Amino acid sequence: AQSVTQLGSHVSVSEGALVLLRCNYSSSVPPYLFWYVQYPNQGLQLLLKYTTGATLVKGINGFEAEFKKSETSFHLTKPSAHMSDAAEYFCAVSRPNYGQNFVFGPGTRLSVLP
Amino acid sequence: DTAVSQTPKYLVTQMGNDKSIKCEQNLGHDTMYWYKQDSKKFLKIMFSYNNKELIINETVPNRFSPKSPDKAHLNLHINSLELGDSAVYFCASSQIGEISNYGYTFGSGTRLTVV
Numbered sequence: 001a002q003s004v005t006q007l008g009s010h011v012s013v014s015e016g017a018l019v020l021l022r023c024n025y026s027s028s029v030p031p032y033l034f035w036y037v038q039y040p041n042q043g044l045q046l047l048l049k050y051t052t053g054a055t056l057v058k059g060i061n062g063f064e065a066e067f068k069k070s071e072t073s074f075h076l077t078k079p080s081a082h083m084s085d086a087a088e089y090f091c092a093v094s095r096p097n098y099g100q101n102f103v104f105g106p107g108t109r110l111s112v113l114p
Numbered sequence: 115d116t117a118v119s120q121t122p123k124y125l126v127t128q129m130g131n132d133k134s135i136k137c138e139q140n141l142g143h144d145t146m147y148w149y150k151q152d153s154k155k156f157l158k159i160m161f162s163y164n165n166k167e168l169i170i171n172e173t174v175p176n177r178f179s180p181k182s183p184d185k186a187h188l189n190l191h192i193n194s195l196e197l198g199d200s201a202v203y204f205c206a207s208s209q210i211g212e213i214s215n216y217g218y219t220f221g222s223g224t225r226l227t228v229v
Binding site: 034036038041042043044045046049088090092094102104106107109 | 157
């Protein structure tokens with residue numbers, strides 16, 4: 001069975017500061033990993049994904065994440081936070097070839113302070 | 115064109131009523147899902163249909179019944195609504211075998227409030 005944990009249900013950063021949202025997973029097979037963002041009163045939008053290949057993946061809006069197999073982590077970072085980044089962020093894991101087994105983490109709410 | 119569209123966006127109803135939420139996707143995906151997001155933002159899968167066949171049916175009260183008339187539509191009917199059903203319900207779709215390319219595509223959600 002797969003599972004996802006996100007350390008910190010709420011993270012606050014100042015505008016311009018580094019954003020780091022943590023995600024750890026457990027999976028019996030090499031997983032596919034995703035980050036989704038949910039802006040207030042909206043659906044979930046795919047930020048970035050890791051499937052195979054390069055372990056550092058870049059997504060939209062300046063976000064990137066690095067897959068570290070030894071740490072079973074897929075932390076999301078952005079060098080400089082913008083006010084518009086304030087949202088809920090979800091890490092998710094999927095078992096390759098079993099797309100229906102898509103498990104979300106509990107989410108981290110990012111607040112950006114002026 | 116909205117890729118995954120849900121209607122209605124907001125639904126306020128009294129306890130005991132029966133209501134339906136509709137979902138349609140125009141992406142040509144073969145799999146659709148219903149997720150429930152509670153007040154703490156936790157997302158939990160409820161159902162999944164692949165080519166109109168039920169493939170995931172999590173522990174959900176049998177008051178909830180999904181119906182997929184075709185692979186582009188997945189509706190959710192809820193009988194005898196209870197206060198605890200209040201949540202945001204998200205529809206999503208994907209193409210099995212192409213998860214690596216696109217992940218899931220989500221609708222904008224239906225906020226259900228039971229009073």
